[in-house]
Amino acid sequence: MASQEETVLIPQSPAKWIIGNMQDVDSTKIFSSFWQLAEIYGPIFRFDLAGWKVIIVEWETRVLSKDGLYTAYRGEHMLGSVIGIASQMLFRWDQLGPGYEILCSDDFTRLASDMIALCAFGFYFDNFYSEQAHPFVNQMTEVLTESGRRSNGLL
Numbered sequence: 001m002a003s004q005e006e007t008v009l010i011p012q013s014p015a016k017w018i019i020g021n022m023q024d025v026d027s028t029k030i031f032s033s034f035w036q037l038a039e040i041y042g043p044i045f046r047f048d049l050a051g052w053k054v055i056i057v058e059w060e061t062r063v064l065s066k067d068g069l070y071t072a073y074r075g076e077h078m079l080g081s082v083i084g085i086a087s088q089m090l091f092r093w094d095q096l097g098p099g100y101e102i103l104c105s106d107d108f109t110r111l112a113s114d115m116i117a118l119c120a121f122g123f124y125f126d127n128f129y130s131e132q133a134h135p136f137v138n139q140m141t142e143v144l145t146e147s148g149r150r151s152n153g154l155l
Contacts, residue, residue: 010055012046013037020048085114088128106133113137 015021024047025033034056037045047054089111093102110127113134117123125134132138 010044010046011041012048013041015048018050020050020052022050081118082115085111085118085128088114092128109133109141110137113140 013021013024016023024037037047038056044055044057047056089107093100093107096102107128110125110133113136114125114127117125125137127133127137133141
């Protein structure tokens with residue numbers, strides 16, 4: 001005799017007529033709202049967006065990438081490290097004083113490269129502790145600039 005598979009319903013907060021579950025999401029804190037729903041209903045839950053029904057699979061990325069920048073739980077190492085890098089940039093700006101002209105493109109390139117190196121390779125360039133960016137960052141910037149020129153026919 002064949003065994004019957006148990007059917008488990010996907011949880012959903014109570015939906016209201018017309019608006020569905022829209023009342024469950026704070027428009028100023030969308031991601032936090034979905035995190036809260038996942039804490040209540042689990043990693044997979046249904047969501048009704050004014051009649052448009054979707055299934056949210058909250059932690060699928062987490063399963064694939066483990067501890068990463070966009071998948072870290074609050075308080076985890078990776079998120080704290082990334083916040084630390086951003087704090088280094090702000091601390092540097094504070095130390096330079098109000099008379100210093102901040103080169104945003106330079107500092108945000110340093111910030112992005114530090115975060116990518118940390119998240120992808122577990123490596124710190126420490127770009128905000130020296131006047132010059134790490135040599136790898138300078139070389140990568142040159143490669144990307146040249147690539148842009150070539151793709152736009154500006155040789």
